[in-house]
Amino acid sequence: MRLKKSFFVRPALLVAKELLGKYLVRRYGGKEISLMITEVEAYAGPNDKASHASRGRTERNKVMFDEGGRWYVYFTYGMHWMLNVVTGPQNYPAAVLIRGTDKVQGPARLTKHLKIDKRLNARLADTKSGLWIEDRGFKIKSSEI
Numbered sequence: 655m656r657l658k659k660s661f662f663v664r665p666a667l668l669v670a671k672e673l674l675g676k677y678l679v680r681r682y683g684g685k686e687i688s689l690m691i692t693e694v695e696a697y698a699g700p701n702d703k704a705s706h707a708s709r710g711r712t713e714r715n716k717v718m719f720d721e722g723g724r725w726y727v728y729f730t731y732g733m734h735w736m737l738n739v740v741t742g743p744q745n746y747p748a749a750v751l752i753r754g755t756d757k758v759q760g761p762a763r764l765t766k767h768l769k770i771d772k773r774l775n776a777r778l779a780d781t782k783s784g785l786w787i788e789d790r791g792f793k794i795k796s797s798e799i
Contacts, residue, residue, distance in 0.1 A: 656780065657787045662722030666741040666748035669722070670696035673739075673750060673787065675794040680768040681784045687768060689755035690792065697738070699748050707747030717776040718747035725785065727765075727775040734762035735771050739779055739787070 657676065662669060673691050680687045697705035697718075706715040706728070717726045718740055726738040726749050738749040751761060758764045765771070770785065777783035 655789050657789060659721075659723035659778070662739060662741050662779070663743060664722070664741060666696040666698040666750055669739075669741045670694045670750045673752075675792040677788045677790055678752060678755060678768075679786050679788055680770070681781070682769050688788070689757050689764075689768075691752060691754075691787070692756055693752075693754035693759070695751040695753055696741075697747075697749050697751070699742070699746060702748075705747065705749075711747070715747065718749050719745055720776070722748075723779055725774045725777050725779055725783070727770060727772055729772065735765040736761050737765050737768075737770050737774075 673694050676691050677688045678691055700707050702708060707718045711719055714728060717724055720740055721744040722741040724740045726740050728736055730736055736751060738751045740749045742748040753761050755764060758767045774783060774785055779786050
C-alpha cells in the first residue's frame with residue numbers, strides 16, 4: 655500500500671523510524687524497481703544545525719518548508735544527488751534523507767541507481783511522480799534500530 659501524505663505530515667524523527675522496512679519504489683523507462691529502506695537520517699526542524707534549513711529559507715531548501723510528502727532532491731559536492739522526503743506541517747522545515755536500501759548502500763549510489771535528479775525536486779511522493787514509498791507489512795523491531 656502506497657504511503658499517503660498524512661504519513662509524512664508528522665515529526666521527522668517519527669517518520670524516519672517508521673520508514674525503515676518500507677519500500678522505495680521507482681517507475682522509470684517502463685520498469686519498476688522496489689528497494690527496502692534500511693538507513694535514513696532525520697533533519698528535525700529549523701534548530702537542527704545539520705539541516706539545510708537551520709539558516710532559514712533559501713532557493714535550494716524552500717521545498718523543506720512545504721507540507722510533508724514532497725521530495726527534496728539536491729545536488730552536493732558538485733557531483734551527487736541526494737533524496738529526502740519532506741516531513742511535518744507547512745512552514746516547519748524538516749526532512750528525512752534516504753541513505754540506503756537492502757540492495758544499494760549510500761545516498762549517492764541510490765539516486766544514481768534509481769535515476770533520480772532535480773526533476774523530482776518538490777514533486778509529491780506518489781505514483782504520478784514515478785517515485786513513492788509503500789508499506790508492504792514488514793516491521794523492524796525497535797531493538798534493531
